[in-house]
Amino acid sequence: MERVIPEGMRESLERNRSSLNSIFEYNRPANREPDYDDIFSLFYRMIIPVYEEGSGFTDDLLCGLFDTVLKLSGKGYIGKDGRFRAVEEKFFLMLRLFPGLLASEKNFISALYNGLFNLYSKSKDAMDNWSAKMILLRSNKDFDVFRRNGFILAWRYGITRYRMEALEMLHSLKNDDIRIIFDLENMTQPDIERFLLSLKNDPWVSCGDAEEKSGPVFLFADGFAGYGGHFKSIPDVFSSDGELFAADGTDIYRIFADSFGVELVHEPDISPGRGSGNGAGTVYGMTGKIVIAGKSYQLPGFSAGSIRSSASVSHTSAWTLQSSYKIFIAGIRTGNG
Template sequence: MNLTPALTEVLRGGRAEFNRRFAVGLQRYNGIDPAAFSELLTGPVDHIVGAVAKVDNGAVPALADALFDLSLALLGQRWIGTGGRAPAVLAGWELIADKAPGLLAQQPQSLLTAIANALVHWSSFGGGEYWLRTLATLAPRARSVDELLRAGQVAAWRHGLAHYRDSALERARQLDPELLALALTVPPADWKDEMLTRMARNRWYRPDKPPQAAPRVMLRVGAFVGYGGRFAEPPLVGSIDGELLLHSAGQRYSLHADVFGANVQAHSDGKLAPAHELPPGWRIEGSVLLSPEKRFPFAEHGAITSSAVTIDTLVLTHAWSHGATVVALL
């Protein structure tokens, strides 16, 4: 293997221990390909170590330790490597090494683990390509690992992980205005503190777009299990203690939606009484939703089967569709 001197020195000095760890990994994870692990060491791991060694050679031993163990575990669990379910993990590690080697030198284990966990999570939501692009902007500007991770969660919310909304808003309040603006893909020169207040009050407000009139159909959420979704049959919408839920085939799912995206998360087993709620003055006629000002036809999805409303959101389900429709009321 042709490795950078920094990684070569660490592997040579700890050869017996690294060999022991690899043997344990072979026992723990069936089917680890030694050649695939070798490719990780000579490729991404070597690149990351080389980038950090340029700014802090003293951090290399701890970094190499973390990379060795995490790479072995992720390869064994089939997250990375050929056919891996979260190949972007390696790109995320290399991005941090290139853009913020000093931060990686400070806390290699925690930062590598956080990036890996984030991209494993993103593997269920499209892979995280746009999140990584924003992270590349944030990383060189963050003053600490904690600040980068806070900004990273805000960026994850911005790029569609609506279930992070509440925690991301809390972290947003702790960020420097420039870093916050960048996490939300707003030009820093255009950022105003009042924007965050408006975002907290109105889930359909976007600081980087002109305002749009409500009511309006915002998005569809959910899909058939055969197409990567969670629903075995068309869902129905209801609520428990004010929380919007979708029900399909005996399973309940919490619904998370705002201007940046929507998704469903497993909630609990059991039935859910379908709701038939509408804002005052609205009505349903078959597959058509009618407000006092607008008409929303959904003929391609079949008759509207249930509807639930909150102060700012209306959710509809349909007879022929495994997705629900989300309507912004603000």
């Protein structure tokens, strides 16, 4: 690969040469045996889109970006020892498409990488869809717009802990943007308004799901800590104050679930001893069936087995099995009740 160094970039790097070299030395202990050429390559890929546009960085921002490159590389997020190739590719693609934000906002780069990484930890498709829609939404004008769109789309693609905040933000979006986010291409404005209202009231309304559907949504989440999950032992679920929790005897996690996905968020302030037992109103059949909102449904194969614990809140039920570290979720639209 031949590197073309625009004059502005050369001047900028030369001006900050001493600072950049110092930043490298400062980060050296964290980057075990850093590969200089790898660092050069990453930094070049990061900043070149801005210089190619004829723009540039403030000295502080340039140094900050270099620091970020070193930190990301040192922790194995990007570069030749990077463990997340798909995230890295998408990251650099997005940087190339959002040079304005890169050159003007110091938090942009960390917000972008964090967003991509969190979505990738849900699934690669989630990350790909998120970035594709960020581009369609023309989120490159303003960092606040970028953050808002990113936030809503993150919820849309499975970061369910953002649900409440994202619902608040939806009102500031144009209808066209809502159509893009929720795949509502042919929906009229009244339909969109109705959809937004039902989305707000019912966590189990899904995209393009204006019509009622019968049957629950089945999801599962997490797993054994040794395989990348949270739990060190087989977890139990319980409900408390209208919310669902999972505990493995050491830690407690809040369960966020809706039609877009399920997420567990560690709650260090809640002690393991607090709350236990099943929520009322949901019964799991011994014969592989779930009775939810008064109706009985066949459990999908992956979630059937000997029940260890169960709990329910409103139209959401959670349970665990004796033989699994996973949390199983079933949710059903309000109308079906």
